[in-house]
Amino acid sequence: MKTLVSIILALILAAATGLPVSAQVAGRAIISPVPIYPREGKIPEAWKDNFVFLDPAAGEVVVSYPDEQQPGMRVTLRFGRHDQVDPVIGSVVVRQSGGLYHYEYTVRNGARARLEIKLWSLVVGSQDSQLTGAHPTWRTSSAASPFSRPGSIRPEVVVTWSAGARNMHLPKGLAIGGFRVVSSYKPGLTLAYAQAAVESEYTEAAARTLPPAVAEQLSRIMSPDWDTAQVMTVGPKFTTGDPKELIAMDFHRGLSQLAVTGALKADSPFVSSAISALISHMQSPGSAGPPLDFLEKAAPGLETEVAVAMKLSLQ
Amino acid sequence: MRGVANRALLSESPEGQRATFRTLLRINYCNGASRKGENTLKKSFRVDCGQFFSRTSEAGAVLIGLICLVPRPAQAVVNYSLNWKPNVVSVAYAACLDAYGYGVPGASVSVTVNWVANSNSHLHPNTSGHPKSVLSPSSGITDSTGNLQMQIQTSQVGQDEYATITCSKPGWLFPVGTKYFTVGYADVYYNDHPEFWEKVGATSNHGSVFYNRYMMTSAAYNLYYTTQDYRNFFEDTSLIGANDQALPYGGVFDLNSNWNPPHTYHYRGTAGDMRGNMQAYSIPVSRQQWFVDRCTFYGAALAQIEYANPNDSDAGVADQRRHVHCHWPLVP
Numbered sequence: 150m151k152t153l154v155s156i157i158l159a160l161i162l163a164a165a166t167g168l169p170v171s172a173q174v175a176g177r178a179i180i181s182p183v184p185i186y187p188r189e190g191k192i193p194e195a196w197k198d199n200f201v202f203l204d205p206a207a208g209e210v211v212v213s214y215p216d217e218q219q220p221g222m223r224v225t226l227r228f229g230r231h232d233q234v235d236p237v238i239g240s241v242v243v244r245q246s247g248g249l250y251h252y253e254y255t256v257r258n259g260a261r262a263r264l265e266i267k268l269w270s271l272v273v274g275s276q277d278s279q280l281t282g283a284h285p286t287w288r289t290s291s292a293a294s295p296f297s298r299p300g301s302i303r304p305e306v307v308v309t310w311s312a313g314a315r316n317m318h319l320p321k322g323l324a325i326g327g328f329r330v331v332s333s334y335k336p337g338l339t340l341a342y343a344q345a346a347v348e349s350e351y352t353e354a355a356a357r358t359l360p361p362a363v364a365e366q367l368s369r370i371m372s373p374d375w376d377t378a379q380v381m382t383v384g385p386k387f388t389t390g391d392p393k394e395l396i397a398m399d400f401h402r403g404l405s406q407l408a409v410t411g412a413l414k415a416d417s418p419f420v421s422s423a424i425s426a427l428i429s430h431m432q433s434p435g436s437a438g439p440p441l442d443f444l445e446k447a448a449p450g451l452e453t454e455v456a457v458a459m460k461l462s463l464q
Numbered sequence: 465m466r467g468v469a470n471r472a473l474l475s476e477s478p479e480g481q482r483a484t485f486r487t488l489l490r491i492n493y494c495n496g497a498s499r500k501g502e503n504t505l506k507k508s509f510r511v512d513c514g515q516f517f518s519r520t521s522e523a524g525a526v527l528i529g530l531i532c533l534v535p536r537p538a539q540a541v542v543n544y545s546l547n548w549k550p551n552v553v554s555v556a557y558a559a560c561l562d563a564y565g566y567g568v569p570g571a572s573v574s575v576t577v578n579w580v581a582n583s584n585s586h587l588h589p590n591t592s593g594h595p596k597s598v599l600s601p602s603s604g605i606t607d608s609t610g611n612l613q614m615q616i617q618t619s620q621v622g623q624d625e626y627a628t629i630t631c632s633k634p635g636w637l638f639p640v641g642t643k644y645f646t647v648g649y650a651d652v653y654y655n656d657h658p659e660f661w662e663k664v665g666a667t668s669n670h671g672s673v674f675y676n677r678y679m680m681t682s683a684a685y686n687l688y689y690t691t692q693d694y695r696n697f698f699e700d701t702s703l704i705g706a707n708d709q710a711l712p713y714g715g716v717f718d719l720n721s722n723w724n725p726p727h728t729y730h731y732r733g734t735a736g737d738m739r740g741n742m743q744a745y746s747i748p749v750s751r752q753q754w755f756v757d758r759c760t761f762y763g764a765a766l767a768q769i770e771y772a773n774p775n776d777s778d779a780g781v782a783d784q785r786r787h788v789h790c791h792w793p794l795v796p
Contacts, residue, residue, distance in 0.1 A: 175568065176561035178641035180627040181577065185559045185567040187609040196609070205565035299622060299648025299713035300584065306608040341543055374545045381544060394674035395654060398585065398712070402624065405580050406544060409626050410644055432587055434672045 229347025336404030337386030519625015622715025648713025652733030705739030
């Protein structure tokens with residue numbers, strides 16, 4: 150029965166798109182800082198100066214370079230990629246009576262995940278003396294942000310939750326809540342990222358064994374920019390002293406990013422109205438901040454989360 | 465049991481609500497709810513998320529918010545943090561992958577780059593000549609390994625951009641790929657000291673006075689100390705009009721909205737201009753050389769009075785653009 154339904158759907162798709170029925174639906178079109186590893190593992194002469202490759206089929210990075218000890222042979226290593234997860238992060242933020250903001254998160258490892266989530270991190274504004282993070286079972290820590298993004302009002306730090314034992318990792322399709330942050334910072338759109346538990350971990354010790362040219366190429370693809378699964382969510386970002394003009398610009402940037410990447414629909418009533426209002430405010434700011442009458446247009450889900458953050462930070 | 469959990473969600477303390485919420489998530493995503501459980505969950509979702517804005521109770525807001533966020537579709541996982549500095553060349557590889565993740569040889573791949581309107585407070589996206597990063601080549605046929613090597617040359621303009629990757633090959637259907645990235649300097653931050661400075665320099669094309677004051681930390685300290693010394697020496701000074709530093713991402717600060725210089729020294733977040741035209745909060749003409757000398761004392765690579773006229777005095781200046789410009793060496 151399922152096969153029959155699939156065939157019918159394929160025929161409908163073919164008729165709608167004008168494509169031949171035999172067309173193969175391929176995986177993806179991508180850009181990478183290192184080349185794709187050849188399917189048969191045979192590296193052509195043209196790639197002789199390339200020692201690091203991406204193997205999307207295996208979800209790994211392949212390192213292959215001439216073995217100085219055995220001429221004609223190659224050293225081949227494989228390291229797991231940490232972006233083989235599909236984080237879906239939901240947030241709720243509430244302003245407490247003492248002026249602190251209480252953030253609570255749920256994390257789901259979505260349908261596109263290949264591996265379990267072993268940790269996830271939230272990028273937040275630095276120098277917040279009130280910042281705390283907690284979870285009943287995952288370990289909480291903080292460190293300087295591994296990312297440097299142009300346009301930040303101030304340097305950033307990350308709050309990281311680690312599962313610890315393997316049986317605590319978050320498998321595909323499951324969700325866990327109870328991740329909490331308390332901060333004096335008002336909410337804005339920020340980065341969150343998750344990392345997978347991999348079998349072959351790239352370590353400092355492994356890095357030391359590599360020739361410098363190989364290590365340099367490897368650093369391109371193993372950097373946090375390329376080796377984490379990132380989403381945008383709501384998190385502590387603005388001090389009470391941050392001007393609304395800066396907050397408006399930051400929300401404009403975040404909404405634009407979400408619209409371009411398809412995480413939010415650019416033509417939704419909420420997104421289009423919000424972006425328009427924010428641009429007007431950036432051009433001609435008023436002391437009261439931008440009009441927020443578009444908040445009521447927010448659809449459930451991420452739009453509502455963004456709307457709540459805008460209400461708390463811009464009103 | 466699920467019905468009991470759902471009732472608890474509506475009645476317990478905030479702590480209890482969170483615990484129950486986790487239980488509901490497990491039911492929803494892990495176990496596959498029984499028909500009875502499904503009904504219970506659907507019932508719990510019959511909450512108007514619009515209520516969030518009319519709720520005054522914090523516990524109530526948490527409750528509704530938690531319920532509203534449960535049926536969330538997945539976001540596309542995107543490398544939001546990718547960024548390149550302006551005017552640099554990097555190597556990249558475009559590839560068309562089959563359903564298993566292997567490169568497809570002989571596919572036609574094309575990559576186009578677009579800018580994101582109004583990013584980096586360039587609120588004039590449609591003025592002519594808006595540059596963007598350039599790919600070379602921007603299209604071609606994937607080789608035997610499924611790769612097409614290309615170079616990306618970023619523009620001088622700091623802005624958000626995105627690449628759209630399109631693959632085609634007879635008999636294949638490739639979804640279009642998107643890669644988001646930012647062109648700019650990540651080591652410049654908002655730099656204002658309202659106790660010293662009156663913000664000036666708003667323009668409609670680059671926004672309010674809040675968007676022209678980003679600076680690298682070391683230069684920001686030097687400008688701060690220079691201003692502090694000036695105010696200590698000239699005790700009758702209240703505030704000084706602080707004009708352009710750099711835009712939030714740095715890069716071209718096109719005063720004429722044409723994506724080109726002048727204002728080259730304001731690309732990198734190492735420079736600051738102080739008002740010197742005898743309008744409100746101006747450094748008086750008679751004191752401007754003192755400020756210049758103090759910038760030099762704090763290590764400025766260049767400190768000078770710009771748009772000066774020989775007849776300028778504390779009574780008035782000929783060119784309203786007159787200002788003190790100081791910039792400091794780039795500290796890696």
